[in-house]
Amino acid sequence: MKHGTLTTRGNRVELRFERRLTHPPEKVWRALTDSKELAHWFPARIEGAREAGAELRFFFEEGDPGTGKISVFDPPRVLEYTWEGDLLRWELRPDGAGCLLVFTTIPADRANVARDATGWHFCLDNLEAAVDGNPAAGFDKERFSALNAEYAARFGLGSFPAFLTGPANRVSEASLRLPGVEAYVFDGADGTQLTLCHAKSDADTGEQWRDFDEYLVVLEGSYTLTINGMDIQLGAGREFVIPRGARISGRFTAGTRTLHALGGRRFERAPA
Structure with missing residues (x-):
């Protein structure tokens, strides 16, 4: 071969x-x-x-x-x-x-x-x-x-390129509240936010409510989205739009990388 x-x-x-x-x-x-x-x-x-x-x-x-x-x-x-x-x-x-x-x-x-x-x-x-x-x-x-x-x-890439993962864009642990996951945030001028997540181990986000729309893409690995009580398995290349007001949670398998485009701002950067 x-x-x-x-x-x-x-x-x-x-x-x-x-x-x-x-x-x-x-x-x-x-x-x-x-x-x-x-x-x-x-x-x-x-x-x-x-x-x-x-x-x-x-x-x-x-x-x-x-x-x-x-x-x-x-x-x-x-x-x-x-x-x-x-x-x-x-x-x-x-x-x-x-x-x-x-x-x-x-x-x-x-x-x-x-x-x-x-x-x-x-x-x-x-x-x-x-x-x-x-x-x-x-x-x-x-x-x-x-x-x-x-x-x-x-x-796949296995990790995000270094220019996207600088300390200035690292999400603070207090804001993310998701052990085992690294996240990097980029703020749009219109109040939107783009977040990159990389699960270093299996992780569960816990249940939360969305007060804005979210566009989710799985870049590598496997992510289980639970929306209003229904499980949706998302593999690499799958995308999903989460509507405002949805009750959601998510489960990462180790090695999974996801991209989240948020209709509002949710995460804060880690202090310098």
């Missing part, structure tokens, strides 16, 4: 790809470590010694270079190094006349994992082409967008 898979490792995630190649580990190892071979498929130029403990620098055509370090160098079996906080591990396992390439990465930012998966998917396609002696495929914007959308649907 050429698509990457995502596994939770504690509070981090691991992105994993497996590719069966018709070439021995020694040939694929050269594609992973030789600068001339890397130029056919790797997204940056790598400078630095190829040995355990070596410092690395990663260069693009524009911008400042990135940094990293080799932690495992065991030819032709295991290569592991860091790149700007991401851990990259390449394993080659003999498989008949060829080998199984297992690539795993632990991204520093979970919010970018769909984009990362798309990028590495393309890189591995080009790696396969390179060891087969074929030219790399050119960048196909439409295919990249479609594959990125597919990975986003498979994985």
Whole structure:
């Protein structure tokens, strides 16, 4: 299977790809470590010694270079190094006349994992082409967008981007009164409010009344809305409009993220 898979490792995630190649580990190892071979498929130029403990620098055509370090160098079996906080591990396992390439990465930012998966998917396609002696495929914007959308649907983001979760927008615990849930609030000029919620554990909102309309979207996970005594199960991608005057409660499962657009202002920010 050429698509990457995502596994939770504690509070981090691991992105994993497996590719069966018709070439021995020694040939694929050269594609992973030789600068001339890397130029056919790797997204940056790598400078630095190829040995355990070596410092690395990663260069693009524009911008400042990135940094990293080799932690495992065991030819032709295991290569592991860091790149700007991401851990990259390449394993080659003999498989008949060829080998199984297992690539795993632990991204520093979970919010970018769909984009990362798309990028590495393309890189591995080009790696396969390179060891087969074929030219790399050119960048196909439409295919990249479609594959990125597919990975986003498979994985979700897992968390909100950092620019949305600054301390200035954090909802105070006294205002939220919902242990296990983090929330961030944004006030509209017209008196409305937008709130982002991320359940770190299962949580129950308790019953409450709405004195304004609410638009609810489940971005990831599962949320049970109870409205006027009726349970409504909402999965990722589901939306619901809660009318003013409704008697409601909600139950989050751990990992669920929701967006709430409120017709009034309910939450206060945490004190600075």
